Amino acid sequence: MPKSPHSSQAFPRPFTTVDVVIFTVIDDQLHVLLVKRPTGEAEPYPGMWALPGGYVDIERDKDLEACALHKLQEKTGVKSPYLEQLGSWGSASRDPRGWTATHVYFAILPHAAIKPDPDSHATEIGWFPVKGDGIGRKLAFDHTAILETAITRLRSKAEYTSLPAYLLTETFTLSELQHVFAVVLGRPVDKSGFRTRVLSAGLVEEADGVKTGASRPAQLYRLKSPKNLTFFPRTFNPRKE
Amino acid sequence: MPKSPHSSQAFPRPFTTVDVVIFTVIDDQLHVLLVKRPTGEAEPYPGMWALPGGYVDIERDKDLEACALHKLQEKTGVKSPYLEQLGSWGSASRDPRGWTATHVYFAILPHAAIKPDPDSHATEIGWFPVKGDGIGRKLAFDHTAILETAITRLRSKAEYTSLPAYLLTETFTLSELQHVFAVVLGRPVDKSGFRTRVLSAGLVEEADGVKTGASRPAQLYRLKSPKNLTFFPRTFNPRKE
DNA sequence: TTGACATAGTTGCACATAACAACTTAGTAA
DNA sequence: TTACTAAGTTGTTATGTGCAACTATGTCAA
Structure with missing residues (x-):
């Protein structure tokens, strides 16, 4: 927690984001939802696939879970899925734009329930089949490792x-x-x-x-x-x- | 991950902190390390006991785990304990100074290994016995709930x-x-x-x-x-x- | 109408392992 | 040399799972 003598505003803060790993079963196979990174000039990992997510909006989101639910609903239209925190990843190097920390959630839901919000089709989305411990494709940022962790957690929890x-x-x-x-x-x-x-x-x-x-x-x-x-x-x- | 059209610097960011739940066994009982909050004018929860932690220093800490290790070493002198991420807690309301998100780690170590860093005795520290699912005392911030989660996780992992x-x-x-x-x-x-x-x-x-x-x-x-x-x-x- | 087919749901046996308790072993100390 | 204490072993019982064979109940086509 904040130390004492500092004025809290004094030193530079990391960026804070939330990402969501969304699983479903399609055609007897586990799938995960990914979004395509924009291709703008200043964009990191342009055109690559990534986990859906984004900055925490401290005006809109009252807490991290609310932020995750918002992002989930944007992509799938689902309001109350199974949602669990997976962990957080933060470092100086994971995003070229600077020190960032992301809070990652994972959700699983029935394929039948999915109806992406028509308003938010700005970004291309896709469902990718999970094979082994990943999807056989390198993702933006450190999302390959995050996805691997999510798959391991899902499998492990399915055991018990x-x-x-x-x-x-x-x-x-x-x-x-x-x-x-x-x-x-x-x-x-x-x-x-x-x-x-x-x-x-x-x-x-x-x-x-x-x-x-x-x-x-x-x-x-x-x-x-x-x-x-x-x-x-x-x-x-x-x-x- | 960051959305596209925003200049990343544009909107206000939450504070980012790291807290550490440190367990040891003293006299055949599980104990947890707490630090006393300072009593300054602008301080939240003055004089209350809290988990050790503080702001992420983006100059010094290359990632979240390095930050947690630093805080752990400060209080115990231990450099390579068992350290595991517990989860993150972030909301508008958990700290009166504004929207904060904390990344919580938990460590366990042998009592014999502990030698607090003599340089950092600015804050008072104490070892509190764990009874049931807590320590029978209200902590600063949302640390009561965080500690409860840590104890549950520790017990649960001890099973298998x-x-x-x-x-x-x-x-x-x-x-x-x-x-x-x-x-x-x-x-x-x-x-x-x-x-x-x-x-x-x-x-x-x-x-x-x-x-x-x-x-x-x-x-x-x-x-x-x-x-x-x-x-x-x-x-x-x-x-x- | 009936008989093949397919999947739902049940039964029974074999085997591994955990809980419990009683036992043996190997040291110290009076 | 004997009592005591804790380490370490052994054996018995209960439980639950893996496996495989079996029965039950519907549809559908001849």
Whole structure:
């Protein structure tokens, strides 16, 4: 916290920004949203893809999370996704314009919910499939490393929390839930074990109705506590490598 | 990241600070280091206890972690402790002097290693025992909440990583290791289970020598990879509550 | 109407590991 | 030499997961 004898205004401050890593599942694959950097003269990393974000507006944003939510809504139209702080990155070298610190959030949401704000199509946006620990492309600033951290965090939390459930709409079948876990984890998940763990962890409760298709109808479920993550007591790992 | 048409200097920036939550074990109890706020006229929260920290100095600090290390060394004299980013807190209201964002780190270190820098005794410092999820005292700024988050994170990581090992000096006995785990977790830890887990996780390796006392001498061990946390495959929980 | 198909959902066994408790070992000190 | 203390080991039990085979219940085409 601020030291005493300084007049707070006295010395130069870093720039403060917020970036958001936005994940969704499209066509059975994890995707992340990126925006194209402008190509102006004084712009750093012109034309490169970057995480959506920008300066904190101390007039508009009452706190960091509000700022992240604003940026998220701008790009996706979604107002209340799962949003969690990922960390912060700050250094003299990460932006050629000077010392900056960025506060990074990550959000995950169902693809069906996305409707980008038509007013804010100034910048080009794109969804990129996640392969391995990145997207196989160098991003602007230190965003390659930030994205890698986000992917690691997402995968890691999928091992022991209900996180991937936020990739689905309000009601879903257990098979759909199992499927998004498998997509995020990047490996198959055993049906029987998954069901018993999910049910005994109290992660979901039955919803009215079933989902019909070309086979046996499936019971619909919803998250029991949609506001918070639910934790599993143990992880599910394949027995042999 | 910075948006395009703005000249970066154009609009007002938040203050940027770094705070550090420093944990150690003294007398079989977890303690946290706090500093007393100055009592000047224009000072916020005069005389209250707060986490050590201060403004980022963009001349001196090449990045956020360097800034945190500097503040840590100032208060404890320790140069390379276990240091991890906890998160960031930023809002218009957390400091009466204006919009600030703080990047918070947490460090844990052996009590024996602490020798506060004699040059920087300007501010009064104190070690406070952690009881439950705090220290039973209201802190300056939003530091009460930040400390609570740090304690939760520390406890949580003690369930499945080698984190508490950094409370000990380089070599230690398995009983000492078990003891710091029990102190951090706030509950007894089974001896036999602890030993097999620690050894099979490859957390430690034998060091030369034994620790003698009034009973059977104990083998000394050291961390196998002191630079990184080691993860346990599972948690250790008591069977019945 | 019926039988093939597909996916939902269940059951049962094998195996690994953790919790618990009782035990043995190896030193000190009176 | 014996009591004491803490280190370190062993064995038993309970639990839960991985795996695989099985049953249930719908659609759809012949």
